[in-house]
Amino acid sequence: MKYFKFLGFSGTLLTLILDQLSKQVVLSWFLSGNHQIEVTSFFNIILAANRGVSFGLFAAGSSSEVWALIAVAGCISFLLGLWIWQADSKFSSICFGLVLGGALGNVIDRFFYGAVIDFLDFHAFGYHWYTFNIADCGIVIGAVLLVCQMLFSIKTDNNNEA
Template sequence: MMVVGEGAAPVAMVKKLRMVTGIVALFALVLDQVSKQWVLTSLLPCLSGPPGPGCAVNSPFIEVTGFFNMVVAWNFGVSFSMFYSEHDLMPLALSLLAVIICAGLLWWGRHNDKGLVALATGMVVGGAVGNVIDRFRFGAVADFLDFHVAGWHWPAFNVADCCIVVGVCLLLIDGLFSGAERR
């Protein structure tokens, strides 16, 4: 027996989750760009011209705790400066790759009916777009969070990177632990 409106609930849920993805992506993007703007213009401004990788004299780092500093670091590659290149087309190539990955994630999740996947996808897309904006503005991504222990520093990162890592981890968790309910 079919209940009236039974088929409409999943469609409505999918539409709501698409909106969740968009809102989370927008929130991640805005948070990333606002934090970078604040760091580059107020907290650690360039002391010899406009902010960017061409700055001759950056403000010195700020020690926040014994294991955390605020710094200005320019990443010309992807995570941990992998694929670093001084080639003029590298920011464009990395941006195109990020846009393709975002489009693929959004296409893959177009029929998603899970809140965790919507949240994770929004985080990844918002973070990736935030870093793409940096590549077009500066030719590199602005990183400023620096954690360290006993003289060993984790590569500097930013809010967009946090969103991407957390989003990917949530997608992995969903993929690993939701398989049994689908079978």
């Protein structure tokens, strides 16, 4: 069981480090006067500041609103840490770790910049996806895998009853 905790918090640390390092590289690039990087015909690296939560919802305009978002994210992060601590499988512990690492990465941004630094920009066929970062990737991947685990577990449980 302690091994699960180690895996979860290692996932948290890895996601957090990759997120913060990537943001520092991007910030350094753009603050040096450079412009967006066209990586492919459908992917650019740009600099964006998200003052809201997912997809820019609930954008914080004042410093008190930023602190409110930090407080909410801090509470959620605390709960995620508890879930890692109580995880009953390696898989769920790692998934919770990815989500926690992403949440903490975005909290750090809000604390230092008042907004989340986003830079991954995908577009195709005239459609543009929301700009995001490595922290967001950790959150989405961890959450999707947890949902898949839950659906798989429900399916297995139903098969055992039949």
